[in-house]
Amino acid sequence: xxxxxxxxxxKIHLKINGKDYETEVEPRRLLVHVLRDLGFTGVHIGCDTxxxxxxxxxxxxxxxxxxxxxxxxxxxxxxxxxxxxxxxGKLHPIQExxxxxxxxxxxxxxxxxxxxxxxxxSQNPNPTEEEIRxxxxxxxxxxxxxxxxxxxxxxxxxxMKANPK
Amino acid sequence: MKKYVGxxxxxxxxxxxxxxxxxxxxxxxxxxxxxxxILRSTVPHxxxxxxxxxxxxxxxxxxxxxxxxxxxxxxxxxNFPMASTELLYVGQPIAAVLSTDxxxxxxxxxSIQVDYDVLPxxxxxxxxxxxxxxxxxxxxxxxxxxxxxxGNPEEKISSSDVKVEEKIEINRVYPSAMEPRGILSIxxxxxxxxxxxxxxxxxxxxxxxxxxxxxxxxxxxxxxxxGGAFGSKLFPYAEDYIAVYSSxxxxxxxxxxxxxxxxxxxxxxxxxxxxxxxxxxxxxxxLVGINDQLVIDLGAASHGTYLADISATMLPGxxxxxxxxxxxxxxxxxxxxxxxxxxxxxxxxxFVIERIMxxxxxxIGMDPLELRKKNIVRETPYINPFGxxxxxxxxxxxxxxxxxxxxxxxxxxxxxxxxxxxxxxxxSFYLEQNNFGPWxxxxxxxxxxxxxxxxxxxxxxxxxTATGIAQIVADELGIDINDVEVVxxxxxxxxxxxxxxxxxxxxxxxxxxxxxxxxxxxxAIRLAAQFMRSDVQELKYDDGKVINPKSGESxxxxxxxxxxxxxxxxxxxxxEEPGLEGTAYFGLDNLxxxxxxxxxxxxVREDGLLNVxxxxxxxxxxxxxxxxxxxxxxxxxxxxxxxxxxxEEVIYDKEGNxxxxxxxxxxxxxxxxxxxxxxxxxxxxxxAAPLPAKGIGEGATIGTPPAVVRATEKALNKRITRLxxxxxxxx
Ligand code: FES
Ligand code: FES
Numbered sequence: 001x002x003x004x005x006x007x008x009x010x011k012i013h014l015k016i017n018g019k020d021y022e023t024e025v026e027p028r029r030l031l032v033h034v035l036r037d038l039g040f041t042g043v044h045i046g047c048d049t050x051x052x053x054x055x056x057x058x059x060x061x062x063x064x065x066x067x068x069x070x071x072x073x074x075x076x077x078x079x080x081x082x083x084x085x086x087x088x089g090k091l092h093p094i095q096e097x098x099x100x101x102x103x104x105x106x107x108x109x110x111x112x113x114x115x116x117x118x119x120x121x122s123q124n125p126n127p128t129e130e131e132i133r134x135x136x137x138x139x140x141x142x143x144x145x146x147x148x149x150x151x152x153x154x155x156x157x158x159x160m161k162a163n164p165k
Numbered sequence: 166m167k168k169y170v171g172x173x174x175x176x177x178x179x180x181x182x183x184x185x186x187x188x189x190x191x192x193x194x195x196x197x198x199x200x201x202x203i204l205r206s207t208v209p210h211x212x213x214x215x216x217x218x219x220x221x222x223x224x225x226x227x228x229x230x231x232x233x234x235x236x237x238x239x240x241x242x243x244n245f246p247m248a249s250t251e252l253l254y255v256g257q258p259i260a261a262v263l264s265t266d267x268x269x270x271x272x273x274x275x276s277i278q279v280d281y282d283v284l285p286x287x288x289x290x291x292x293x294x295x296x297x298x299x300x301x302x303x304x305x306x307x308x309x310x311x312x313x314x315x316g317n318p319e320e321k322i323s324s325s326d327v328k329v330e331e332k333i334e335i336n337r338v339y340p341s342a343m344e345p346r347g348i349l350s351i352x353x354x355x356x357x358x359x360x361x362x363x364x365x366x367x368x369x370x371x372x373x374x375x376x377x378x379x380x381x382x383x384x385x386x387x388x389x390x391x392g393g394a395f396g397s398k399l400f401p402y403a404e405d406y407i408a409v410y411s412s413x414x415x416x417x418x419x420x421x422x423x424x425x426x427x428x429x430x431x432x433x434x435x436x437x438x439x440x441x442x443x444x445x446x447x448x449x450x451x452l453v454g455i456n457d458q459l460v461i462d463l464g465a466a467s468h469g470t471y472l473a474d475i476s477a478t479m480l481p482g483x484x485x486x487x488x489x490x491x492x493x494x495x496x497x498x499x500x501x502x503x504x505x506x507x508x509x510x511x512x513x514x515x516f517v518i519e520r521i522m523x524x525x526x527x528x529i530g531m532d533p534l535e536l537r538k539k540n541i542v543r544e545t546p547y548i549n550p551f552g553x554x555x556x557x558x559x560x561x562x563x564x565x566x567x568x569x570x571x572x573x574x575x576x577x578x579x580x581x582x583x584x585x586x587x588x589x590x591x592x593s594f595y596l597e598q599n600n601f602g603p604w605x606x607x608x609x610x611x612x613x614x615x616x617x618x619x620x621x622x623x624x625x626x627x628x629x630t631a632t633g634i635a636q637i638v639a640d641e642l643g644i645d646i647n648d649v650e651v652v653x654x655x656x657x658x659x660x661x662x663x664x665x666x667x668x669x670x671x672x673x674x675x676x677x678x679x680x681x682x683x684x685x686x687x688x689a690i691r692l693a694a695q696f697m698r699s700d701v702q703e704l705k706y707d708d709g710k711v712i713n714p715k716s717g718e719s720x721x722x723x724x725x726x727x728x729x730x731x732x733x734x735x736x737x738x739x740x741e742e743p744g745l746e747g748t749a750y751f752g753l754d755n756l757x758x759x760x761x762x763x764x765x766x767x768x769v770r771e772d773g774l775l776n777v778x779x780x781x782x783x784x785x786x787x788x789x790x791x792x793x794x795x796x797x798x799x800x801x802x803x804x805x806x807x808x809x810x811x812x813e814e815v816i817y818d819k820e821g822n823x824x825x826x827x828x829x830x831x832x833x834x835x836x837x838x839x840x841x842x843x844x845x846x847x848x849x850x851x852x853a854a855p856l857p858a859k860g861i862g863e864g865a866t867i868g869t870p871p872a873v874v875r876a877t878e879k880a881l882n883k884r885i886t887r888l889x890x891x892x893x894x895x896x
Contacts (some may be wrong), residue, residue: 041192042185051828082185104628107182108392145804
């Protein structure tokens with residue numbers, strides 16, 4: 001095991017949205033800050049108690065609140081952020097549905113909400129309204145009252161079933 | 166021709182935001198930026214003796230530490246933006262560290278030594294009113310006292326059939342925008358450029374120039390993308406002054422971003438009113454007199470007093486009450502200063518008057534809707550007892566539509582109750598007051614390629630106003646909406662403006678844009694007259710073209726723009742000034758008064774929590790430009806109102822420690838507690854503007870709490886006079 005002193009930096013490798021990155025970080029630096037420093041500013045910070053979900057990303061296939069992970073813990077991981085979701089300029093069906101259904105107002109919760117929905121729908125492609133509400137209950141939105149977010153996720157699930165990748 | 170206004174047009178704002186390409190202030194980077202971290206008071210009240218920063222300065226990366234900064238800003242504490250002699254509330258800034266890195270800036274805070282002597286604190290506003298212990302040394306706790314009085318309420322109450330007294334409490338809430346506050350101040354000699362999470366860059370510029378005008382020639386304020394505000398980002402805060410000063414002092418870019426815990430401690434709290442009401446009602450249901458003692462819990466500064474004025478003058482609501490007195494007391498407490506939060510004074514007024522309506526009905530054994538109808542204003546315009554002129558509206562018509570829906574909820578209520586379930590249906594009717602002015606600006610500019618850019622002085626931050634205004638302009642100019650781009654939030658783009666607050670942007674900036682578009686049309690006609698060699702009088706503008714009905718000749722706006730720009734060099738050989746631009750400033754000589762009704766069917770579960778089984782709202786907000794956007798405002802506003810009624814409360818213990826200092830303790834609602842809302846709108850009560858809209862940004866936070874509280878009260882058969890309800894203590 002490698003021992004790192006508190007003020008020492010260590011090199012980590014991340015694969016973010018399909019590209020390799022290498023960066024030096026302090027051991028205490030949170031993954032959310034590491035990602036934002038690398039330019040992935042779609043990963044937002046909305047709290048300091050891991051309640052809001054604004055920082056949600058996909059790490060090694062699972063949704064993770066990136067403020068609860070240290071950069072060094074993520075060493076070697078594969079990460080998907082909101083910036084990597086649209087492919088070749090084409091929006092992901094979840095993004096489309098959020099736009100279509102007016103599922104965002106200020107947009108601050110949106111990247112986290114979309115990434116959580118992506119993970120949720122991968123686990124439950126055919127959710128009920130109740131299941132959707134529970135699925136996104138770790139992501140706070142202050143603007144929308146959630147109704148249109150729930151609608152959007154429903155709509156995306158239908159579209160994704162019709163057009164599986 | 167109206168192609169877009171009235172339609173559910175998808176938002177132009179969204180593509181950036183759904184792809185992670187929004188640019189909120191913390192997303193903006195500038196070379197050499199210093200990070201600002203702020204040491205804050207951990208005690209509610211103390212005498213500050215000494216702040217020792219010598220150890221902090223030794224920390225690697227730390228460039229400067231600032232203490233004792235003091236500016237004179239109206240209505241702010243003497244110790245503003247930093248405490249230098251007295252600590253007044255938990256969260257008040259004491260010192261600021263500037264460091265090359267965010268983490269080391271926060272590290273350095275731990276090395277600052279603060280020497281203080283604790284003073285007794287004043288937390289309970291009613292305690293404060295007694296003025297025994299002082300919240301601020303050397304000042305009376307009573308910061309504000311005003312009486313609003315009309316008619317003879319004492320006499321009317323004493324001669325009424327039934328007299329009632331109640332204490333109605335509306336607790337403090339935290340606006341909880343998902344993006345905490347933040348600012349980036351970039352220094353250049355003579356010019357500061359500020360990116361901020363603000364609702365009003367123009368106003369911020371003026372505020373900051375008042376203080377820093379002697380140190381810098383101009384300040385350009387740019388509104389970054391803003392992650393929600395709800396009133397809480399309207400006025401510049403202590404941290405804004407500290408950040409600006411720091412960048413002037415260090416001559417470097419300085420960034421400050423609040424953590425959530427800091428934001429909860431320092432972003433102005435909202436509501437915080439206690440009403441001790443006495444009222445008289447006659448057996449026939451007429452409400453004859455109200456006496457209200459209103460105590461507003463201002464916290465440690467006096468800038469929130471206007472909220473009590475709004476509450477007092479709006480207290481009569483949509484009812485014909487003539488004899489009324491409101492004694493307003495604004496008191497200091499050792500808490501975060503109070504200011505506006507979505508609704509700003511009207512939710513408080515509406516909660517009180519709607520509680521009075523329900524309680525009066527219960528007391529005389531009358532149906533609460535019948536009682537309201539007995540008292541409702543039947544003709545507009547109407548001057549209320551405090552001189553507010555309610556504009557255009559047919560309250561009874563909306564009321565009767567709402568009543569039909571509500572009777573349906575009541576039927577379901579009785580079915581479910583007969584099954585032994587604790588279910589209740591609640592109804593509220595509200596009158597809103599919005600379009601706080603004085604005016605707003607817009608400039609419509611046609612580019613050489615025929616694309617139109619619209620600059621507005623309002624500063625939307627999630628409402629979707631840009632899309633709504635694009636609809637208005639596209640309709641007026643008869644062009645494709647995709648050729649219209651609306652931009653905002655930069656003091657260098659337009660001469661002056663105000664911002665987005667008080668449900669004003671679509672009406673005031675939208676009408677400014679409409680009038681500016683009309684100027685552009687006039688100009689297009691005059692230019693086309695030159696290009697087509699026609700007489701101006703012969704031409705008219707129709708559906709995106711200037712046409713000559715006699716000759717059948719026409720030129721589209723795009724063609725006129727292109728012809729104006731066709732060659733580089735040469736001369737301008739036409740007898741009309743080039744350019745296709747119009748700028749307009751628009752204001753209304755009265756506020757607007759939309760109205761509506763909210764209805765809830767709720768169930769109190771076994772575990773004491775609430776379930777909303779059905780929720781229905783109906784509003785008349787004049788012309789609705791984009792029903793999808795308006796509905797979005799209602800949905801979001803209802804959940805905020807529901808949060809205020811059920812779970813949201815800023816709580817201090819008796820000693821003044823904040824117990825709800827993070828999102829782990831402060832109860833904003835998740836999708837699990839949220840519910841589906843059915844919304845309808847009428848367009849009868851139009852405003853006096855050319856495009857007769859009113860505004861819906863705040864209506865739902867006004868209409869929701871009284872409906873939910875009434876429903877819960879009926880479910881439990883217990884009178885509730887407090888927000889939030891704290892059901893555990895009611896059951
Ligand atoms: S920032 Fe709030 S959960 Fe990560
Ligand atoms: S859209 Fe503003 S927080 Fe969700």
